[in-house]
Amino acid sequence: MSLHRVSSMSSYEQVRGSSPARSEHRKMSFNPVGTWVPPAAKEEPVAAFEVSKPKRLVQVATAVVYCLFAAGVVFGYAALKPVLIDEGVYRENCPEISESAEGTRPCYEQEIRLNLMFTTAAVATNVCALPVGTVLDRYGPRACGLLGSLFLALGAIFFAFAAQLPFDGYIPGYLFLALGGPFIFISSFQLSNTFPRHSGLILALLTGAFDSSSVIFLLYRLIYDASNHSFTPQKFFLVYLIVPACISIAQTLLMPKNSYKTVGELVTHAEDPSNDVRPTDNHISDESRLARIREERRQHRESVVSEITTLLGRKGEEADKETEADERKKRISGVWGALHGQSAFQQIRSLWFILITLFTVIQMLRINYFVATIRTQYEHLLSDHEKAVQVNNVFDVALPLGGVVAIPMIGLVLDNTSTAFVLGLLVSVATAIGVLGVLPYLWAAYANVALFVLYRPFYYTAVSDYAAKVFGFHTFGKVYGLIICLAGILNFFQSALDALTHKRFKGDPIPVNVMLLAVALVVGLVLVGFVWYKSGKLDRDRLEDEAEGATESLMPEGNGEIRDGGR
Numbered sequence: 019m020s021l022h023r024v025s026s027m028s029s030y031e032q033v034r035g036s037s038p039a040r041s042e043h044r045k046m047s048f049n050p051v052g053t054w055v056p057p058a059a060k061e062e063p064v065a066a067f068e069v070s071k072p073k074r075l076v077q078v079a080t081a082v083v084y085c086l087f088a089a090g091v092v093f094g095y096a097a098l099k100p101v102l103i104d105e106g107v108y109r110e111n112c113p114e115i116s117e118s119a120e121g122t123r124p125c126y127e128q129e130i131r132l133n134l135m136f137t138t139a140a141v142a143t144n145v146c147a148l149p150v151g152t153v154l155d156r157y158g159p160r161a162c163g164l165l166g167s168l169f170l171a172l173g174a175i176f177f178a179f180a181a182q183l184p185f186d187g188y189i190p191g192y193l194f195l196a197l198g199g200p201f202i203f204i205s206s207f208q209l210s211n212t213f214p215r216h217s218g219l220i221l222a223l224l225t226g227a228f229d230s231s232s233v234i235f236l237l238y239r240l241i242y243d244a245s246n247h248s249f250t251p252q253k254f255f256l257v258y259l260i261v262p263a264c265i266s267i268a269q270t271l272l273m274p275k276n277s278y279k280t281v282g283e284l285v286t287h288a289e290d291p292s293n294d295v296r297p298t299d300n301h302i303s304d305e306s307r308l309a310r311i312r313e314e315r316r317q318h319r320e321s322v323v324s325e326i327t328t329l330l331g332r333k334g335e336e337a338d339k340e341t342e343a344d345e346r347k348k349r350i351s352g353v354w355g356a357l358h359g360q361s362a363f364q365q366i367r368s369l370w371f372i373l374i375t376l377f378t379v380i381q382m383l384r385i386n387y388f389v390a391t392i393r394t395q396y397e398h399l400l401s402d403h404e405k406a407v408q409v410n411n412v413f414d415v416a417l418p419l420g421g422v423v424a425i426p427m428i429g430l431v432l433d434n435t436s437t438a439f440v441l442g443l444l445v446s447v448a449t450a451i452g453v454l455g456v457l458p459y460l461w462a463a464y465a466n467v468a469l470f471v472l473y474r475p476f477y478y479t480a481v482s483d484y485a486a487k488v489f490g491f492h493t494f495g496k497v498y499g500l501i502i503c504l505a506g507i508l509n510f511f512q513s514a515l516d517a518l519t520h521k522r523f524k525g526d527p528i529p530v531n532v533m534l535l536a537v538a539l540v541v542g543l544v545l546v547g548f549v550w551y552k553s554g555k556l557d558r559d560r561l562e563d564e565a566e567g568a569t570e571s572l573m574p575e576g577n578g579e580i581r582d583g584g585r
Contacts, residue, residue, distance in 0.1 A: 067507050074212040078220055080268050081206040085227035087234060087261045088170055089203035092143065092196045094235030095136040096389055097414040100407075101242050105251060107131055107180075107188060123403070124394075126520040128320025133390045134191050137512045139196035140386045148499050150200050156236050157203035158276045164271040166201025169194045170262040178255035191255075202265060203228055211278035222425055229421025229475060236414045352436040352553030359491035365489050365497055370552075373545040373564075374488075375501050377441075378481055380538045381448060382505040385474055387512050387534070388455070389417075391519075395527040399458045409463045413471075420471025427472075428479050437487060438550040440480050445542030451492065452535030456528045 102108075103124050111127035124132065150474040154162045176183075176191030206224055210217040238254050302311070348354040357365045365371055388395075392413055396406035432438060445471060454466035515530050523529050 028499040046381045046520075050522070058249040069212070073272075077273055078209050078212055078223070080272060081209050082223045082227045084261070084265045084268065085203055085206060086231050088231065088265065089167070089199045089228040090143075090231040091234045092136070092139040092192060092199065093389065093417070094232035094414070096392055096410060096417070097232070097236040097239045098388075099132060099136075100393070100410070101239050101251060102132060103128070104242075108458055123397075129520065130516050133516050134513055135192045136241055136390045137264065137509060138189055139192045140197045140512075141192055141506045141509050143200060144382075144502045144509070146200050147502060150204050151499070153201070154205055154277075158274075159208055160269050160273055160275045162201050163273060164266055166203075166205070166411070167266040167269065169198035169201060170265070171259060173198060174258045174262070174338075178252045181252070188379060198262070199228075199231075199401045208274075208277035226422045226425065230418040233418040236418070239414070239535060263454070266369055309463060347433050348487075350434065350436055352438060352557060353484075353549060354487045355490070356488045356552065356556060358492075360493075362493040362496045365493060366500065369548060370488050371497065371501070373541070373548055374481065374484055375504055376541045377538075377545050378501050379505045379508050380534065380541055381444075381477055383509055383515075384452075384534050384538060385434035385470075385477070386509055387515055387530075388470065390512065391516070391527065394525070395455075395531075396463055398462060398525050398527060399456075400463065401458075405460055405463075407444075409460075409467065412464065413467045416471040417469055418475075421475040424475045428476050429478075432479065432483050433484065436553060437484055438553050442543070442546045444473075444477060444480055445539065445546055447476070449535065449539055452531060452538065455531050455535075554581060 044347055050260055091301045108124075108128045111131055113123035123461055150162065153165060173191045173194030173196075176187040176194060180187030203224070207221065207222070210220045213220065237248075242249050242254075357368060357370060376434040393406050393410040396409045400409075431443070435443075451466055451469050451473060454469065481501070482498060485501065486494055489497045515534075519525060519527055519530050
């Protein structure tokens, strides 16, 4: 969700006093794709006040529902994996196990192949954020949503008939499910502009739906167990085809073809007289008619500001308070504006980028490795298959709830503490998770799960918050997108970690977890130290600039008057 909050009225006031080229404030999410409010499509965007309030409410509610069913279902892998094992998926890779052996724990080859399916999906989810943005910019949210529906349908079909296909259909099936999620999810973020005053709430609902969508496979596994395994994956995924079908219908009949305008876009459009002249005017030969049409356009353009005021529903005093609060958050962060104004290339070469990228890579690798291997890890740590299943079941329920429960806490921490403190908290919690993850006790397993499901959304949001504050919104898409893309690609190392655990360490997860913990701790401490040092330097420079400005404003002129500093 958007934790780095900037109010709509605050954006409105700032845009009115800036150039049209000024970059807009964007909302961020803690989902793995690194969502921001996407730029509008090249076709004319939609102003919210041009669409009825009931329709906008229905659009937002519909998007929340279909994001719940489609946006991040692949991250429910831990719940789906036991079903696939019971169904004998990839069991042919275990020659020593008979084909009729039902419910047998997976061998090394089967485990690796199943985890590769999730690894591929996790990588695709992060990497495809870049092409999603391109499609969204060029063709708009409807085309993006329809394409996502197509990917979901292809994934469901591949998965449903994978056992009958002459090739491995499970990996491409899960890959298409992973691709469909970001196309549907990211294209929904422009709906935060339907009600600018409640944009934060809308973004919270959408990202909460994303995090909760992993519950879909949990519900399926419960039905699968209750039906005595008669509700097979083929039946489930054929039923799941209803989801992309409904999304396609909603995109065609209800959702906007083009993105809703941001408040800044509305104001810029209203204050630009060149919008009164259009290429189609060349076809109007009657000068008086042309003048009348342009006058109507001018009046409509000038009426937009009053429409914006009604849309926002905020008074000037309230807007001023929100602006002051936003400025306070910037000061508290300690890093706001560190690299603002620099090119993306300059930012990418800096230690600010290199260190946060290393931190993101190692933490994302740890997160996805744990999601894929939680049951096998605890089978070895607890030396008890039944207890490992219990831990896995608790994790399946806690994972979708974690994102929702953590939302208020994340907002409070990011809004009221410095970025150095936030990063230090991330490193501390990640270290605690690492320590709990190697203890062979049931209480440690449950504590580990509880911390993990709260840490995951906090980590994703904190990284996007860092990127916005340090690099700025002008290059946010490129820089943050590159961080997530690199982290996604390097997640293929998860397969190497699986092989290391099973081959080198005979299924013992402790050595790999200790190595990941050590690397994460070193990188995290270096990052925190660097940010703490730089934030202190930025604060000193800021105070020096303010003192210098105050001195100049009080410097007497030659005639004995006090100079007002240019005001």
